[in-house]
Amino acid sequence: MRLYEERLGVPRTWHWLAALPAVMTGLVLLPLGPVAAGAGLAAAAALAALGLYAYGAVxxxxxxxxxxxxxxxxxxxxxxxxxxxxxxxxxxxxxxxxxxxxxxxxxxxxxxxxxxxxxxxxxxxxxxxxxxxxxxxxxxxxxxxxx
Structure with a gap:
Protein backbone atom coordinates (compact mmCIF):
# COMPACT_ATOMS: atom_id res chain seq x y z
CA MET A 1 0.00 0.00 0.00
CA ARG A 2 1.44 3.35 -1.03
CA LEU A 3 1.23 6.01 1.67
CA TYR A 4 2.95 8.74 -0.35
CA GLU A 5 3.92 9.15 -3.97
CA GLU A 6 5.51 12.13 -5.70
CA ARG A 7 6.85 12.40 -9.22
CA LEU A 8 9.54 15.05 -9.72
CA GLY A 9 8.57 16.07 -13.25
CA VAL A 10 10.35 18.90 -15.02
CA PRO A 11 8.74 22.38 -15.10
CA ARG A 12 6.50 23.14 -18.07
CA THR A 13 8.83 25.90 -19.27
CA TRP A 14 11.50 23.28 -19.96
CA HIS A 15 9.41 21.93 -22.82
CA TRP A 16 10.02 25.18 -24.70
CA LEU A 17 13.73 24.65 -24.20
CA ALA A 18 13.34 21.16 -25.66
CA ALA A 19 11.85 22.69 -28.81
CA LEU A 20 15.08 24.60 -29.48
CA PRO A 21 17.17 21.54 -30.52
CA ALA A 22 14.32 20.38 -32.72
CA VAL A 23 14.15 23.72 -34.54
CA MET A 24 17.93 23.83 -34.89
CA THR A 25 17.97 20.29 -36.30
CA GLY A 26 15.28 21.25 -38.79
CA LEU A 27 17.26 24.31 -39.88
CA VAL A 28 20.48 22.32 -40.27
CA LEU A 29 18.70 19.76 -42.45
CA LEU A 30 16.84 22.37 -44.53
CA PRO A 31 19.47 22.36 -47.34
CA LEU A 32 18.65 18.66 -47.86
CA GLY A 33 15.02 19.51 -48.56
CA PRO A 34 11.81 20.19 -46.68
CA VAL A 35 11.07 16.51 -46.12
CA ALA A 36 14.43 15.92 -44.46
CA ALA A 37 14.03 19.11 -42.40
CA GLY A 38 10.56 18.08 -41.24
CA ALA A 39 11.69 14.54 -40.40
CA GLY A 40 14.71 15.86 -38.49
CA LEU A 41 12.55 18.36 -36.62
CA ALA A 42 10.07 15.63 -35.62
CA ALA A 43 12.80 13.18 -34.59
CA ALA A 44 14.70 15.76 -32.52
CA ALA A 45 11.47 16.92 -30.85
CA ALA A 46 10.57 13.33 -29.96
CA LEU A 47 14.03 12.64 -28.53
CA ALA A 48 14.03 15.84 -26.50
CA ALA A 49 10.55 15.11 -25.13
CA LEU A 50 11.59 11.55 -24.26
CA GLY A 51 14.69 12.84 -22.48
CA LEU A 52 12.66 15.32 -20.43
CA TYR A 53 10.13 12.67 -19.52
CA ALA A 54 12.85 10.23 -18.45
CA TYR A 55 14.62 12.86 -16.33
CA GLY A 56 11.39 13.86 -14.62
CA ALA A 57 10.01 10.35 -14.18
CA VAL A 58 11.97 9.79 -11.00
Whole structure:
Protein backbone atom coordinates (compact mmCIF):
# COMPACT_ATOMS: atom_id res chain seq x y z
CA MET A 1 0.00 0.00 0.00
CA ARG A 2 1.44 3.35 -1.03
CA LEU A 3 1.23 6.01 1.67
CA TYR A 4 2.95 8.74 -0.35
CA GLU A 5 3.92 9.15 -3.97
CA GLU A 6 5.51 12.13 -5.70
CA ARG A 7 6.85 12.40 -9.22
CA LEU A 8 9.54 15.05 -9.72
CA GLY A 9 8.57 16.07 -13.25
CA VAL A 10 10.35 18.90 -15.02
CA PRO A 11 8.74 22.38 -15.10
CA ARG A 12 6.50 23.14 -18.07
CA THR A 13 8.83 25.90 -19.27
CA TRP A 14 11.50 23.28 -19.96
CA HIS A 15 9.41 21.93 -22.82
CA TRP A 16 10.02 25.18 -24.70
CA LEU A 17 13.73 24.65 -24.20
CA ALA A 18 13.34 21.16 -25.66
CA ALA A 19 11.85 22.69 -28.81
CA LEU A 20 15.08 24.60 -29.48
CA PRO A 21 17.17 21.54 -30.52
CA ALA A 22 14.32 20.38 -32.72
CA VAL A 23 14.15 23.72 -34.54
CA MET A 24 17.93 23.83 -34.89
CA THR A 25 17.97 20.29 -36.30
CA GLY A 26 15.28 21.25 -38.79
CA LEU A 27 17.26 24.31 -39.88
CA VAL A 28 20.48 22.32 -40.27
CA LEU A 29 18.70 19.76 -42.45
CA LEU A 30 16.84 22.37 -44.53
CA PRO A 31 19.47 22.36 -47.34
CA LEU A 32 18.65 18.66 -47.86
CA GLY A 33 15.02 19.51 -48.56
CA PRO A 34 11.81 20.19 -46.68
CA VAL A 35 11.07 16.51 -46.12
CA ALA A 36 14.43 15.92 -44.46
CA ALA A 37 14.03 19.11 -42.40
CA GLY A 38 10.56 18.08 -41.24
CA ALA A 39 11.69 14.54 -40.40
CA GLY A 40 14.71 15.86 -38.49
CA LEU A 41 12.55 18.36 -36.62
CA ALA A 42 10.07 15.63 -35.62
CA ALA A 43 12.80 13.18 -34.59
CA ALA A 44 14.70 15.76 -32.52
CA ALA A 45 11.47 16.92 -30.85
CA ALA A 46 10.57 13.33 -29.96
CA LEU A 47 14.03 12.64 -28.53
CA ALA A 48 14.03 15.84 -26.50
CA ALA A 49 10.55 15.11 -25.13
CA LEU A 50 11.59 11.55 -24.26
CA GLY A 51 14.69 12.84 -22.48
CA LEU A 52 12.66 15.32 -20.43
CA TYR A 53 10.13 12.67 -19.52
CA ALA A 54 12.85 10.23 -18.45
CA TYR A 55 14.62 12.86 -16.33
CA GLY A 56 11.39 13.86 -14.62
CA ALA A 57 10.01 10.35 -14.18
CA VAL A 58 11.97 9.79 -11.00
CA UNK A 59 9.89 9.81 -7.87
CA UNK A 60 9.56 9.27 -4.14
CA UNK A 61 7.34 6.47 -2.84
CA UNK A 62 6.64 5.57 0.79
CA UNK A 63 5.03 2.18 1.40
CA UNK A 64 4.30 0.38 4.64
CA UNK A 65 7.90 -0.68 5.18
CA UNK A 66 10.14 1.12 2.69
CA UNK A 67 11.09 4.49 1.30
CA UNK A 68 11.96 4.39 -2.39
CA UNK A 69 13.66 7.46 -3.84
CA UNK A 70 14.69 6.98 -7.45
CA UNK A 71 16.92 3.91 -7.47
CA UNK A 72 17.53 4.01 -3.71
CA UNK A 73 15.39 1.84 -1.44
CA UNK A 74 15.64 2.00 2.34
CA UNK A 75 13.66 0.25 5.08
CA UNK A 76 11.83 2.78 7.24
CA UNK A 77 13.59 1.39 10.31
CA UNK A 78 16.95 2.60 8.95
CA UNK A 79 15.80 6.23 8.69
CA UNK A 80 16.86 8.59 11.44
CA UNK A 81 16.11 12.21 12.20
CA UNK A 82 14.60 14.16 9.29
CA UNK A 83 15.00 17.87 8.62
CA UNK A 84 12.97 20.07 6.28
CA UNK A 85 15.19 22.29 4.13
CA UNK A 86 13.90 25.55 2.70
CA UNK A 87 15.31 26.90 -0.57
CA UNK A 88 18.44 28.43 1.01
CA UNK A 89 19.26 25.45 3.22
CA UNK A 90 18.59 23.03 0.36
CA UNK A 91 21.03 24.96 -1.83
CA UNK A 92 23.70 24.79 0.88
CA UNK A 93 23.20 21.03 1.42
CA UNK A 94 23.53 20.28 -2.28
CA UNK A 95 26.64 22.46 -2.70
CA UNK A 96 29.00 23.43 0.13
CA UNK A 97 27.67 21.19 2.92
CA UNK A 98 27.19 18.15 0.69
CA UNK A 99 28.89 14.92 1.64
CA UNK A 100 30.21 12.92 -1.30
CA UNK A 101 28.96 9.68 0.27
CA UNK A 102 25.38 10.93 0.68
CA UNK A 103 22.51 9.29 -1.15
CA UNK A 104 20.86 12.07 -3.12
CA UNK A 105 17.74 12.37 -5.20
CA UNK A 106 18.60 15.79 -6.51
CA UNK A 107 16.55 17.92 -8.86
CA UNK A 108 17.80 21.50 -9.09
CA UNK A 109 14.44 22.85 -10.24
CA UNK A 110 12.78 21.72 -6.99
CA UNK A 111 13.66 24.39 -4.42
CA UNK A 112 12.82 22.52 -1.18
CA UNK A 113 14.16 19.27 0.18
CA UNK A 114 14.17 16.82 3.05
CA UNK A 115 17.40 15.57 4.66
CA UNK A 116 17.16 12.29 6.53
CA UNK A 117 19.94 10.71 8.59
CA UNK A 118 20.59 7.06 7.70
CA UNK A 119 21.35 4.20 10.05
CA UNK A 120 21.50 1.52 7.34
CA UNK A 121 24.34 -0.98 7.96
CA UNK A 122 24.63 -1.98 4.29
CA UNK A 123 24.77 1.58 2.93
CA UNK A 124 27.74 3.89 3.65
CA UNK A 125 25.71 7.09 3.14
CA UNK A 126 25.47 9.31 6.23
CA UNK A 127 22.23 10.92 5.08
CA UNK A 128 19.61 10.93 2.37
CA UNK A 129 18.86 14.17 0.51
CA UNK A 130 15.47 14.22 -1.22
CA UNK A 131 14.34 17.05 -3.47
CA UNK A 132 10.62 17.30 -2.83
CA UNK A 133 7.91 19.84 -3.53
CA UNK A 134 6.02 18.79 -0.37
CA UNK A 135 8.58 18.34 2.42
CA UNK A 136 6.12 18.76 5.31
CA UNK A 137 3.75 16.17 3.88
CA UNK A 138 6.58 13.71 3.26
CA UNK A 139 7.91 14.22 6.79
CA UNK A 140 4.45 13.63 8.27
CA UNK A 141 3.95 10.46 6.21
CA UNK A 142 7.37 9.14 7.25
CA UNK A 143 6.60 9.83 10.91
CA UNK A 144 3.26 8.05 10.55
CA UNK A 145 4.71 5.07 8.69
CA UNK A 146 7.54 4.52 11.19
CA UNK A 147 5.15 3.99 14.12
Missing amino acids: GIVVTGGHLTAGTHRFPLASLGLAEILDAEEAFLWRTRRADGRAAMLLRGYVPTALRIELNHPGHPAPYLYLSTRQPTTLLAVLAFARR
